[in-house]
Amino acid sequence: MATIFVKRPKLAWHESFFLSTFAKGLKITLGHALKTFLEITGKKEKVTMEYPEQKWDKHLPEYYRGAPALVTDEQDRERCVSCQLCEFICPPKAIRITPGEIPSDDPWAKVEKRPKEFDIDMTRCIYCGMCEEVCPEQAIYLRKDYAITGESRAELMHDKAKLYQIGGKRVGLVNKWNELK
């Protein structure tokens, strides 16, 4: 049977006159009030933090997914080769890349391409980490920054300079372009 008949509980006289139930309710509310009051005044350990003053940053896990950012390698070379895989996989279409050619007199001319422009729209980004996962060059990473704020939409459009500023240099990765050929 899909229907369940819930039986109305039979109340004792002191319950139906709000006597014992009233006392029970007061006990619960006063208990919570006392517990929280002791926590606020510091007599008891708190389970919560007051955010802007206290932050949980030290406890963020290694796999935390915050703002995406571009990184450079040891020689300050942009790791991104503008293959646009991240742009295509990005579910909310937050990434926009304009590929550019590396001129032949550049020491890294053999890499051939680097992004001329690389914009991530932080009003669209959903922090899913697919760009990081798909990147064949280990160029894009989700950092631990989570408080991405701005006073205008334009401020939340992270351009190339901003992305490299957040990402910085990342060492110890595979450097396939260093080998001489």
Add this chain to the structure above:
Amino acid sequence: MGHLLANIDLTFLIASVVKIVFLTFLVILPMVAYSVYAERRFSAVIQDRVGPNRTGIPLTLFGFKKDIQILGIGGLTQPMADGIKFLLKEDFTPKSVNAFYYWLAPCLTMVPALMTCVVLPFGSELRLSDLNGLLSWLGLPGFSTVPVPSVIADLSVGPLYTFAIASLGVYGIVIAGWASNSKYPFLGGVRASAQMISYELSLGLSIIPVLMVFGELNLAKMSIYQDANGWLLLPLWGEGLSWARWALWIPMGLSFCIFVVAMFAETNRLPFDMAECETELVAGYHTEYSSMKFALFFLGEYAAMIIGSGLAVTLFLGGWSIPFGPLIGLGYAAGDTPLWLGLLHIGVFLVKIVAFILFFILIRWTLPRFRFDQLMKLGWMVMFELALFNVLLTALLMWLIPLK
């Protein structure tokens, strides 16, 4: 004209004005503001939250390192911030309302609530002549030796006056609901009128046993009697230690319960806040109000709460009297109460009111709201009969075991 002016007791007039200003602007209104803060903070801790704790004195604006947070809990200047917010908000009058009544309603809520405070004895008496030594040292004329009673109007119909004026408060709510020309306020107003009229009955009947015991209607004299002979609910000294008073303890307790429940209904507090239940009526009768007009409703509601607590404290819990006062030498003696004791009595009265308001708040966050038919059933079929029975019981007890 000169004859008329000569007949005016100037001392009495000045004393009354000072008392009115002291009680309304320095006691009731700040208390209203802080009871809103207390409500928010207390409800927060009941619900395991922190509550408003951010407002402090913003010394950082003037180059200091830290904002001051009074008593370390923060947020104690929240009422000021709230007040400024209310004053600075846009005072919006919707096009469809009946403008005259729309403007009248908030005043009709606030004014009766403040008017009722004149009969509350907030202290015993102040013998200002105690200051004469200091004043003559300063070269000023001294006060007369007649003590100033700590009550604005020493009426001999105290509770009746309070009920008469407090019932006017329902007009504010009904007119607000009607003038708003909107269905939610209208429903709120209709509910409020039905509820307040029903509970006025048990409110009035519940104090008849009390008046029978005291044998008078003067609130100041009731307080004096309780100070000397034990509170109605704590008859532990003076004549309170007689069989008659202890036998009357049961009907008095019943009377107190009925009075408090009816008072909750009268002030539209939570188990009975049918007039503004958020889940059904958006905000009830003040849905269409904004800015300071809304604040006036708010102030009126909390002022009514404070006055109601004051009345309950005066009738049942000894008013300004200190427990076991006469036994430990802190009792009142007519014309012979030192100034510091008079001030202490005022303090005790305020402490009792604060405790009562905290009780109000605790109840609000403990009990769920009644359904409207349950509310009416409780009012007419339980409380009314109980109050009537209580009158009979008291009369019977007073006949069997006479007082004094």
